[in-house]
Amino acid sequence: MTDRTPDPELFDKIVNLSKRRGIVFQSAEIYGGFRSTYDYGPLGVLLLRNVKEQWWRSIVQTRHEVVGLDAAILSPPQVWEASGHLDNFSDPLVDCTNCNNRFRLDKLDDPETCPNCEAKKSFTEPRAFNLMFKTFAGPVEGAGHEVYLRPETAQGMFVDFMNVLNTSRKRPPFGIAQIGKSFRNEITPGNFVFRTREFEQMEMEYFVPPEDSEQWYDYWKTERMNWYLDLGMPEDTIRLREHDADELSHYSTGTADVEFLFPWGWDELEGVANRGDYDLTQHANHSGERIEYFDQATNERWIPHVIEPAAGATRTAFAFLLAAYAEEEVNDETRTVLRLDSRLAPYKVAVLPLSKKDTLTPTAHEIFDIVKGKWMCDYDETQAIGRRYRRQDEVGTPFCVTVDFDTLDDRAVTVRERDTMAQDRVSIDQLVNYLSDRLPD
Numbered sequence: 001m002t003d004r005t006p007d008p009e010l011f012d013k014i015v016n017l018s019k020r021r022g023i024v025f026q027s028a029e030i031y032g033g034f035r036s037t038y039d040y041g042p043l044g045v046l047l048l049r050n051v052k053e054q055w056w057r058s059i060v061q062t063r064h065e066v067v068g069l070d071a072a073i074l075s076p077p078q079v080w081e082a083s084g085h086l087d088n089f090s091d092p093l094v095d096c097t098n099c100n101n102r103f104r105l106d107k108l109d110d111p112e113t114c115p116n117c118e119a120k121k122s123f124t125e126p127r128a129f130n131l132m133f134k135t136f137a138g139p140v141e142g143a144g145h146e147v148y149l150r151p152e153t154a155q156g157m158f159v160d161f162m163n164v165l166n167t168s169r170k171r172p173p174f175g176i177a178q179i180g181k182s183f184r185n186e187i188t189p190g191n192f193v194f195r196t197r198e199f200e201q202m203e204m205e206y207f208v209p210p211e212d213s214e215q216w217y218d219y220w221k222t223e224r225m226n227w228y229l230d231l232g233m234p235e236d237t238i239r240l241r242e243h244d245a246d247e248l249s250h251y252s253t254g255t256a257d258v259e260f261l262f263p264w265g266w267d268e269l270e271g272v273a274n275r276g277d278y279d280l281t282q283h284a285n286h287s288g289e290r291i292e293y294f295d296q297a298t299n300e301r302w303i304p305h306v307i308e309p310a311a312g313a314t315r316t317a318f319a320f321l322l323a324a325y326a327e328e329e330v331n332d333e334t335r336t337v338l339r340l341d342s343r344l345a346p347y348k349v350a351v352l353p354l355s356k357k358d359t360l361t362p363t364a365h366e367i368f369d370i371v372k373g374k375w376m377c378d379y380d381e382t383q384a385i386g387r388r389y390r391r392q393d394e395v396g397t398p399f400c401v402t403v404d405f406d407t408l409d410d411r412a413v414t415v416r417e418r419d420t421m422a423q424d425r426v427s428i429d430q431l432v433n434y435l436s437d438r439l440p441d
């Protein structure tokens with residue numbers, strides 16, 4: 001357990017940095033902004049890609065028993081009938097009869113008082129509000145043409161289970177993993193990109209022999225915690241919380257949340273759930289297809305149980321930003337630095353010619369060309385060098401490479417490290433080796 005307390009001021013600092021440096025923008029801002037929807041700017045898209053890349057690497061690339069999938073976002077009602085989402089995927093919605101605002105009953109601090117106008121006992125009876133976005137396929141709107149935007153990526157893995165099993169020749173325990181957008185018509189989105197109506201998930205369904213499900217459930221809880229720690233989340237900002245029995249979803253025999261200490265307190269980053277055989281059984285019953293594993297060695301057919309680590313990519317990127325943010329005093333000035341793990345940093349290297357003189361530009365371009373094929377690099381030649389270092393620090397760039405007038409004579413550059421600010425003189429022909437030693441994939 002931890003002594004660290006939430007830092008409410010951090011929230012505004014990250015929102016401001018995100019806007020100022022092109023990490024996250026309010027969507028449709030020129031039209032007044034589209035509430036709860038965000039665009040990832042030039043730096044945000046790199047951070048988000050790196051988070052997803054690290055997840056994919058740890059879940060798919062480095063495991064022979066896990067394969068990937070990219071299933072469709074639009075899906076017919078049958079999928080969501082079988083999964084239980086049409087009946088169950090709803091939140092209790094109440095309206096305030098005084099100010100007409102709507103709230104999720106289960107998220108109200110005081111279910112008797114409207115948090116907007118402070119009226120007492122002004123709420124309507126709660127009604128179930130289904131969170132799925134419905135639209136229509138084809139030119140005709142109406143019954144029989146409804147389709148849904150997926151509210152989770154998980155169902156793609158269950159619906160395609162037999163296709164993957166038959167084509168990949170895997171046998172339990174094995175996993176199917178997917179990263180992609182999901183959509184939920186959240187009643188109360190908020191806290192910046194923490195809860196949005198359009199977001200990205202990173203989910204894996206791990207199919208195991210039923211008798212081994214508890215063991216794999218424990219395994220994946222540990223693995224997933226280690227992933228965050230390995231990518232630099234401080235130990236006292238992250239914890240695993242087992243759900244109480246009354247919190248469990250209808251299908252789950254065990255769920256634990258990976259929680260992060262957000263500026264407003266502990267909140268969910270990821271759920272790891274033991275889903276039993278619920279999903280495969282439901283889809284078998286609803287589709288009339290056989291969905292099971294046939295073990296040729298024993299001549300037995302059985303339905304695998306599923307362990308699911310389900311993370312939010314956008315939410316996780318936000319948490320990494322919060323965890324990395326630091327301010328420190330350097331030479332009587334406040335230096336803002338994002339101490340992101342280099343694998344997550346948007347740019348790994350910034351190439352900075354000392355001045356914008358024509359004499360330095362060709363060599364600076366030559367350096368950029370040497371490093372650009374291996375890493376995402378920035379190139380910046382405006383402003384004083386100290387200002388440019390600070391600009392790279394605040395977006396987490398691990399290394400700045402400065403080309404100065406000596407470079408023209410000694411074919412060497414100055415490499416400055418973000419956290420220590422230590423500088424090394426490195427010859428150009430050793431630069432890629434030098435950086436490779438310090439920038440793991």
Ligand code: GAP
Nearest residue numbers: 152154194195196199269270271310311312315
């Ligand atoms: N297949 C199981 C599932 O979808 P979930 O707990 O509803 O489980 C998994 O979602 C993760 O997706 C959450 O832990 C969170 O990180 C992310 N997530 C869910 N709803 C979100 C939203 N409205 N905005 C951003 N991320 C969300």
